[in-house]
Amino acid sequence: MIESELSALLQSMNEIADVVTVGQYLAHRLVELGGPHVFGLPGDFNLTLLDEMLTVPGIDWVGNTNELNAAYATDAYARTSRGVAGLVTTYGVGELSAINGIAGSFAEDVPVVQITGMPTTAARNSGALSHHTLVDGDYDHFFRAYKEVTVAGAILRAADASREIDRVLRAALDESKPVYLGIPMDVAAAPVSSAPLKRPLRATPSDAVALDDLRTALRDVLFGLDTVTILAGPRIHRRRAESLLERIAGHAGVRVATQASAKSMLPETHPASIGVYMGQMTPSPATRAAVDDAPLVILAGTVLSDVLTGFYSQGFDLENGVELGISSARVGAVTFHDVRLEDSLTVLDEVVADLALSSAAPVEARWPYRTPLEATAADAPLSQNELWTIVQEWLPTNAIAIADAGTAMYGALELQMPVGTDLLASPIWSSIGYTLPATLGTSLASERRSILFIGDGAAQLTAQELSTILHRGLTPIIVLINNDGYTIERVIQSPRAVYQDITRWNWAALPAALAPDVPVLTAQVRTAGDLRDALGRAAAASDRAVIVEAHLHPDDAPPLLAKLGAIAGGKPAE
CATH class of the missing domain: 3.40.50.1220 (TPP-binding domain)
Incomplete structure (x- = not known):
């Protein structure tokens, strides 16, 4: 945080009432730590918490279509904003839907806060048999589950809620890992002193x-x-x-x-x-x-x-x-x-x-960047080689490129990123479908335009989050690689197996179903000429989202993915 931002933050903290609720306290900390957008879904156990959090200036609620998508979006938002980002779910059914995304944040070192609205303290203490529980009187099952994918956590009590919030958030700062806060309904609205907010949270200094x-x-x-x-x-x-x-x-x-x-x-x-x-x-x-x-x-x-x-x-x-x-x-x-x-x-x-080292000898051919394509027939079917070579020629500066963990990532890794353009990928957790909700997160966290490369199989997992992207007026460019299924799995093993296929969708019609009143530019491309034209129109259409559906053969793969397949099959890499 730069000095002017810190000064403004301290001034705003000085204007906070002497007493705030636990929900308000948490919201103030999230704004301070670079997470003013809060993702998630409402549920009866988190409504009081949300009502309190949303009274804090600067908090922007981002309602998602499901909790897994919310977790993915929160992860990408935290990566892009470089802050600590919050995700709010309801107890049990909501937090368990999000846990895959939180596990990915743990694996990839992303500081997100899983915030669970819980049943009342009285219900927990009495072991009441409630909905969203396992009806065995134990309210800590899911808290224990989250201990496996977080570095710190707490179920808050009114008596020490602010201290526990700060402890847990500081762990996220120190470790760059997810943390967990369970907030019972009665605790969410409990009053606490705002005095600690006058001292910004910082990571523990080095020895x-x-x-x-x-x-x-x-x-x-x-x-x-x-x-x-x-x-x-x-x-x-x-x-x-x-x-x-x-x-x-x-x-x-x-x-x-x-x-x-x-x-x-x-x-x-x-x-x-x-x-x-x-x-x-x-x-x-x-x-x-x-x-x-x-x-x-x-x-x-x-x-x-x-x-x-x-x-x-x-x-x-x-x-x-x-x-x-x-x-x-x-x-x-x-x-x-x-x-x-x-x-x-x-x-x-x-x-x-x-x-005072001497200059290092240059590494020749340090990267096999793609060279311009030789002339091909205008109506020749589009190949992976042509797709990524044309993308290389077109890829703009000062953008955020996002590549899903399947075929798209292995194609994108062969690109040279232009000045100011980053690549967001998740090769460690490698959960396909991550990147479509992630595009929501990057689009909210940065003014740079997001450019998503995703396969049709991956996109089907999380496609409903496109509705949130469109309804919020965000304008990413989505290059959807339609190769009729899971090409990355085909490369690894059993390419003709029935489980490698997916049902076909009418992708061009999807935006109208999800956001009928939002203008979206769509294009179907099957040749190199089609792709060049579509990408040119996409770059010019800065006022709307764009979906370019590129049709490719199911067995066609980028060279790096083909190499992975050979290694998986026991062959030496070429």
């Missing part, structure tokens, strides 16, 4: 002694190297530390590869950028060699999961390297606890600046 020790260790391990090779991961984004990464990349002798989930975090045109690294799935052999053959690799905010490492095929020395995590750092066998990632990157910047 100064540990930081000094880390500085010494980094100097020792980097001394004598000609180049510094960094593999940057998504946790840098979660800690809002991209500017630090770019500052480090500006030093002579530094080379930076990014994980797939951090693509474009360092501008891909930056001289230090050597592309995306995914082990044996790395698109460029030169990029893979630059990382695997480096004498030492600094892992900065990385997640070494299966897809991100090409199924654990990384070739660098992990044990003797440097690892900078969200709340700790490691140099070789020594771990430095209570060190924030943003602070360890600052220390790395200082150390690298002092090394």
Whole structure:
């Protein structure tokens, strides 16, 4: 938060009444932490809570079509706004619908707050047999379930509600993970002092002694190297530390590869950028060699999961390297606890600046970016190669590209993102359908236009959230890849199996059914010429949402996805 924003926030906090309700207190904290949009659905156990929260200036209720979609939208909103975002559901049926999305936020390090409106404290204490419960008198089943996918939680009491809210929200700040707040109906309207709101919540600072020790260790391990090779991961984004990464990349002798989930975090045109690294799935052999053959690799905010490492095929020395995590750092066998990632990157910047390295040798063909298509027949069927090459030519600057975890993600990873354009993907949790509600979240969190790439199978899971997008007047461009089913699964195994097929929808007619009074530009494309024309019209139609339905063969796959299929089938990556 910049100084002027903090000053304005403190002024507004000073104007709050001396006594507020628990619901109002929570709403004030969400606004403070960058989450003024609150997602979810009403239910009888959260109505009092919502009535209290919505009295707070700056809170904007975003009603969703179901709780899973609300969780996905909240996740993407938090990623884009860089704040802590809130999701409100009712007890039991609502919160259980959302838990898949919250689990994804846990896996992908996103600080969202699952806020559950609960039955009264008296009902909980007496074990009354109520609807939305398991009718066994135990009201903590779902709180316990959420303990598996959150880093902190509480069921609030009036006596210490504000203190518990602050404790739980601070855990979200510290860990960049989801948290849980259960708020009984009677507690939601209970009065509490507003005095704590005058002191903004902040993440726990790093241990100064540990930081000094880390500085010494980094100097020792980097001394004598000609180049510094960094593999940057998504946790840098979660800690809002991209500017630090770019500052480090500006030093002579530094080379930076990014994980797939951090693509474009360092501008891909930056001289230090050597592309995306995914082990044996790395698109460029030169990029893979630059990382695997480096004498030492600094892992900065990385997640070494299966897809991100090409199924654990990384070739660098992990044990003797440097690892900078969200709340700790490691140099070789020594771990430095209570060190924030943003602070360890600052220390790395200082150390690298002092090394006075010579300029790193350039990595040739660091990324196999697509080249313009050769002339093809105007009526030739559209292929995946043509689709992504034309998208590369067209993709605008200063946008948010979003790619679903199926075919779309593996096509988008082969693009070079233009200046100011980010790629949002979720390759760790990889829950298909995530990105359509996520587009609602990104569109509300940023003035940049959202551009969604999603397959027809994934879109069918969450398509009803398109109605929320349209009714709120948001204007994303949606490129729907219609390949009659689950091409990513066909590539992996049993391409002709009946379970790979989906029922066909009339996608062009869907907007009229979901939002009959909202103008939407739709296009059906089957050739390269069709696609170029449709994307051109989409860019010009800045006042409305656009759906471009691209028809492709079910067995056609981007090269990176084909490589994944070969690996899954036991073949070596080419």
